[in-house]
Amino acid sequence: MPKASASLLPKTFRDWFKHRGWKPREHQLDLLAKAGQGRSVLLVAPTGAGKTLAGFLPSLVELAERGPGRGTAKDKRGLHTLYISPLKALATDIARNLETPVQEMALPIRIETRTGDTPSHKRARQIERPPDILLTTPEQLALLLAHAEAREFFKDLRRVVLDELHSLVTSKRGDLLSLGLARLMTIAPQATAVGLSATVREPDDLRKYLVPQRDPNISPLRGEVAPEVREGVGTATSPNVALPPHPGALTRSDPPPPKSDVSDLEEQKRISGAPEIRGEDEDRLADLVVVQGGAQPDIRMLELDARLPLAGHTASLSMPSIYELIRTHKTTLVFVNTRLQAEYTFQELWKLNEDGLAIALHHGSLDVSQRRRVEEAMAAGKLKAVVCTATLDLGIDWGDVDLVVNVGAPKGASRIMQRIGRSNHRMDEPSEAYLVPANRFEILECRAALDAVHEAAQDTPDARIGALDVLCQHILGMACADPFRLEELYEEICAAAPYAGLTWEDFEACVAFVATGGYSLRAYERFAKIVKGNDGLWRVRDARVAQQYRMNVGTIVESSMIKVRLGRSMRSRPGTVLPRGRILGEIEEGFAETLTPGDTFLFAGEVLRFEGIAEDEVLATRARAGTDPMVPSYEGGKFPLSTFLAARVRAILADPFEWDRLPPQMTEWLLQQRRRSIVPGPRDLLVETFPRANRFYMTCFPFEGRLAHQTLGMLLTRRMERAGLKPLGFVANDYGIAVYASGDIAARAGRDPGFMDELFSEDMLGDDLEDWLAESSLMKRTFRQCAVIAGLIERRFPGQQKTGKQVTISTDLVYDVLRKHEPDHVLLRAARADAATGLLDVRRLGMMLQRIRGRIIHKPLDRVSPLSVSVMLEIGRERVYSDNADEILAEAEAALLDEALA
Incomplete structure (x- = not known):
């Protein structure tokens, strides 16, 4: 492909680049050219290469040329670009960064975010008056698509930007997003998709994800769903909500009895595999742009004179060295693998913090207001360090961060490359990072990860087959938005890459589940959520079902959490604590049930005293200084060792010549x-x-x-x-x-x-x-x-x-x-x-x-x-x-x- 020319940029944009002292990079111009050709594209680039600007540049140019909307209901312009991020914090950060070029070039562009933290009145206004660019998450997209106004809201959509795509496609969140993307392409067939990824092992998996996978040579099986489904009639005022079926309208015959033999785990293989894409079938692959180069990261293992233990994950011996690294650098991100480790590490660093350094804590169980304060302080350059989990793994651009410390083994090569990319977030400057093993086995794992980083090796998981439970959720969401015909919905679902091989039988089974709960549960009205009308269309049973769908959408099933409220003791009545303090965040319900009044635990960077549970909240007060805490045990956030790193660890163990590259204490242990x-x-x-x-x-x-x-x-x-x-x-x-x-x-x-x-x-x-x-x-x-x-x-x-x-x-x-x-x-x-x-x-x-x-x-x-x-x-x-x-x-x-x- 010939190189794209900077002449593709309007003069306003060329002047802006010049004023900034920049030149548009080749891949940024490539994406602009492909947008003009109406092509979807996957951009694979190292951290700091300007991926985000590349993804948004075509939209900014098109919106600038389109000019401002007139503001009337008739002439209002619809949503142009939808940006989807795996993290709420990333969406907020990108929105903040996008405002810079928009304001400096005085572009008539409205940019807004929509996450779980967005107030309800703002969400309602966005439906009535869509912004030009909306930044959101997969769950919020599912909610938007289940809205009765979804077709009107998305009909003018021109582009979908999917950031950190590699982190989405390997999970059920990616399955849900793929189904949402398929619906978007049905509503707005003119739209194209842009995938942004810094780390990827198999680009073709992501290229398939970005474009419809419909095979024109294959038609779905025609027929009706299992006969135990319920039928009903929609109302004229709410065509997507069904009335209860009138007497005689329900025709149901008994289905065949279920299979008596329990299938084994080989059953998973029967769930369809996606068909192979022939090399010549380029229409089912997005275009690919790969950015080469980037400075080699400066990453090393933290070595101690002290002997590391053979087990444990606290890295307590390394805390003084970590604190010294924080003290001697401008801003440090200290990554850990679990929320438990985050609380422990933060507490240990504060014990050493005689200099009064601004060190903060950030993980998913903290109250959203506390997380936002940390993010805003970080963006303003007010923090010396943040102890964090995977909540800050991806994409967030904090230019002042000059060091990343990963406490504990990295568990995966791609994960550690993603994390170290947070340091010196520029392509031409090396990221500086330290790996801090907590025990001797983790020395082996860190050594393997270092080798993988220097070789630029990746270990992202293979593409997955779409989950059937996610499909069931999506079917209900589509019924909440519009009545549908089975054949049309089936064809749309098969356009999503994870579901390209979905069989008609499995689709029927999912529809039957949403309609009745299945053969064994069909007698219970509560499991009947969609019904078939006399017009042959399927619709949600009633408004209550739609409301419950909206309250329960998503694929992240955390352990049940309970809020932690800071209580206040009454001076006039010793021993009485009132729940008048602020919410600190959430702990796992199972952990809270193990506590008795007077027990202490570590949370939100403080040692708290458990006072009791009142009105579904844990009531706690600050414990006395020097109190030994118990530590909340979070089930979420535990990463298994990747297959790729496991093989490298075995290879290092097996080769005595490799032992020379290990610390002496490790070599001595292996010789023993x-x-x-x-x-x-x-x-x-x-x-x-x-x-x-x-x-x-x-x-x-x-x-x-x-x-x-x-x-x-x-x-x-x-x-x-x-x-x-x-x-x-x-x-x-x-x-x-x-x-x-x-x-x-x-x-x-x-x-x-x-x-x-x-x-x-x-x-x-x-x-x-x-x-x-x-x-x-x-x-x-x-x-x-x-x-x-x-x-x-x-x-x-x-x-x-x-x-x-x-x-x-x-x-x-x-x-x-x-x-x-x-x-x-x-x-x-x-x-x-x-x-x-x-x-x-x-x-x-x-x-x-x-x-x-x-x-x-x-x-x-x-x-x-x-x-x-x-x-x-x-x-x-x-x-x-x-x-x-x-x-x-x-x-x-x-x-x-x-x-x-x-």
Whole structure:
């Protein structure tokens, strides 16, 4: 393609670039040229390359040339550009940055944001008088598309800009967004899409996502949905809301009985896979623009003289060094992997903060007003450092940030590259960053991540097949907006990349679920949410259903949260606390239920004293100085070790020449392991067995992440139970597993040379997995999440919200009914698919079992090895909450190491 010329820019824009001392970059002009050709495009560029300006430049030029609207209802101009961000904070930041060129060039352009924090009166005004550019999130797009005025609102849309696209497409949020994008292209076929991504491994996956995937050679199967659906008649005033069916209008015959055999996890494979795109079919791929170059990041591992522990994630030994880095840099972002770590790290840094540095805290459970204050202070250059989680991972441009510190292992190469890009947010200046391992295994992971960054290697996940529970939610949303015909909606849904291979049968099953709840639930009116009118159109049953949809839209199912309010003690009545303080944020409901009055916990950077729960709020007061806190245990925000980094860690372990690049304490530890046992090869599985304290232990090191290891541990204990070894339990971390039993595992393996191969055989993913899932609360938890997303169970009602306990009771009852009477129910299939790739990581476990086939190395030992100490320390660790947790772990580690090296 010939280079685009700067002459494409109007004089006003050329002058603005010149005034700024800039020249428009080639990729910015390329996107301007492709906009003129009516092409959708994916832009892949390093941090600081001007991706955001490139994405918006065509819109700014077109809107400037269009001129201001006349302001009358007849001549008002509609929404021109829709920007979608994975983070509310990013949308707010981009809106702020866009105002600069608009104001400096005096462009007649109105820019607004629409997030969950936008006041209701502003949202209503946006519907009546759309801005020129609207910046929003996937959830808000779903709500807009479910609005009765959606077609009018979006009919003039010209462009959709999807920022940080790589972070969206690998989740259910991406599924929901893809369906929304398909509806937008139906309403506004003239619109084009622009995808912006800084890190991507397979560009074609994202190129498919940006354009309709309709295949003109394939027509959907024609026919009606399952006969148990309800019919009704729409009203003249509200054509998309149905009246209850009149007598005689409901015709329903009994459906065939459900399948009696429970399908196993192979069922996920039956859920359609997207068809392959032929090389010549370019109409189903967006154009691709790749920006090469960019300064090599200056990233290193923080090395300490102190010996790191073999387990734990607090990085307490590194806090003085982190504080010194903050003190000697202008502005520092301190990233951690969980909200728990964020609270701990912030508290530890404040203990060291004798200089009174402005250090703030930012994570998703803090009250929105507190997060906004932090973001505004950061943008104004008033903060020295922010301790944050993934809430600030993406795209936000704070030019004053000159250092990124990542506490704990990065868990993925693409994730750490994204984070370090927050430092020196300019393409031609190197990002400066430090990785801070919290234990010795994390040294290996940090070393692997450093190598990946220097090689610019990526490990973004593969494109996913669209989830059926998300599809159910979308179908209801479309009924809230407009009546629809099945065939038309099916064709539109198949245009979305994740659903390009959706079968008519699966689509019918989803519609039947939204209409009746399914065969086993069809007798309950509450599950009937859409009905079919005499005109053949499907519409929402009534306005109440539409209201509940709007209150429950979205795919992020967090653990149930409860607000934390700061109380005030009454001087006149000691012991009486009034709930008159501000809301600090939210903690998990399950954690709050474990507290008793007088307990202390760490939240929002303060040590609080629990006073009680009143009116669905935790009431707390500030604890006395020096009080030891418990720490809230957040379930969200835990990242598994990526497959890519896991393979690199195994390769480093297996190659003694690589050990020279590790800190001396790490090399010494590995040499001790080699003398005591062995260090496994990159494809081997080391299994060690040894007696200890009247128990028999088995440890193994697959390096496949905590989720896959937990599933493996469950299945191993079932097999050991059948073998008569009387397992007592197991623990797992990202690197290995330890199983302990009353029976002598080594003796059994000595009598039967094939025992280990049999124990780790791939057939554990058959009947053993099915039997365990039938009994497991984890499967119920997965079903619960699918049920909430699909709308079977609403968490929020007008004026109230269900507690986590209420949701659990409701979904557990439904789960038991469906498993017994309708094992092929669409939500059970969705839950099995989720279990395979998410909570249980069965797919990754299966790949690991294939890898180690015939490569299991069993080492019977008389005592624990140095390598096994790390996973043995997981036993009992979750019960340690207080400030002396590190001391307790250190004592346990010392005892185990003394034993290993004796």
